[in-house]
Amino acid sequence: MALPFHAYRLDIIFIIALICGFTLPEGLLIGRMIILPALMIIIIVTSLRFPRGFFRHPASLFYSSLRGNLMNYLVLGNFILLTSASLIQKQELWIGMVLVAAMPSSLEIILLGDLLRIEKNYVFTSVAGTYLGALLIVPLVGLCFFKYLHLNYWNIIVLILCLIVLPLVISRLAIEKEWDETIKKHEETALDYCYFIVFYAITANSRNFLLNLSSDLLIIALIAFTGTFAFYFVIRRIGVYFRGQENKINFFILLGTMKDCGLAGGIALTLFNQEVAVPSLIFAVSTFIYMNWLRFKTKHLNGSNNSQII
Secondary structure: OOOOHHHHHHHHHHHHHHHHHHHOHHHHHHHHHHHHHHHHHHHHHHHOOOOOOOOOOHHHHHHHOHHHHHHHHHHHHHHHHHHHHHHOOOHHHHHHHHHHHHOOEOOHHHHHHHHOOOOHHHHHHHHHHHHHHHHHHHHHHHHHHOOOOOOOHHHHHHHHHHHHHHHHHHHHHHHHOOOHHHHHHOHHHHHHHHHHHHHHHHHHHHHHHHHOOOHHHHHHHHHHHHHHHHHHHHHHHHHHHOOOOHHHHHHHHHHOOOEOHHHHHHHHHHHOOHHHHHHHHHHHHHHHHHHHHHHHHHHHHHHHHHHHHO
């Protein structure tokens, strides 16, 4: 099965953003200033994929999205929190890990869901559910873990409303007013620029800390790779043991292995210092490698199956 060019294009932009962030970090302050609008545009454009009327029945959405919140927060989020609390010494890096743990599922799950032939309703309800769940989870995490920091607690709430509620409202308004077709004509260009801004800003601001390699950074990398690759095999083994359908196993795998790292980095650069954004970049690189490994693995399996049929 051929992969959509859209997926390849974003991969290339991610790599270019990393290279530019390391070699040309002079734009770090500008990137820090415009990362939030870029994140909002990404969420708005991606939310246009949700069908008309999707959010009109929040009660049914809540119950059907419980599985997404279970995998994203209870399983993956708790793993990140517990391991980082036990192993990471530096406070700034620990705060960054808490932010990653509190984030909703990655929006890339929507694209991978098509590749892995997962039912769209499962993907939409679960990804949207983790974003709505973040409205409760992020403030609770801030109240529990950041209460001893010199931080305006309300800033977290306002930021989450701006990054989650406002983009969702704008996307629904665009669909109701039938602006979505016009937006979709330019969505690839908008996503290109915004993805570059987000990961360039995170990389440029994290550069100096990554160059000074420490044991904490190695531990974060280990946690990131465990939370993706190791969790993949564990969740798959459990799903096969209980004889689950392949598409449902893949569904739980994606939700239990992928966090929205760009969102974590944007919040880190806005509310905290630069070092807090480092874990989100490490997780982003791990997720990038993991996603491409999944694509290669799926493409190889599909090719083998087609050969057997022929």
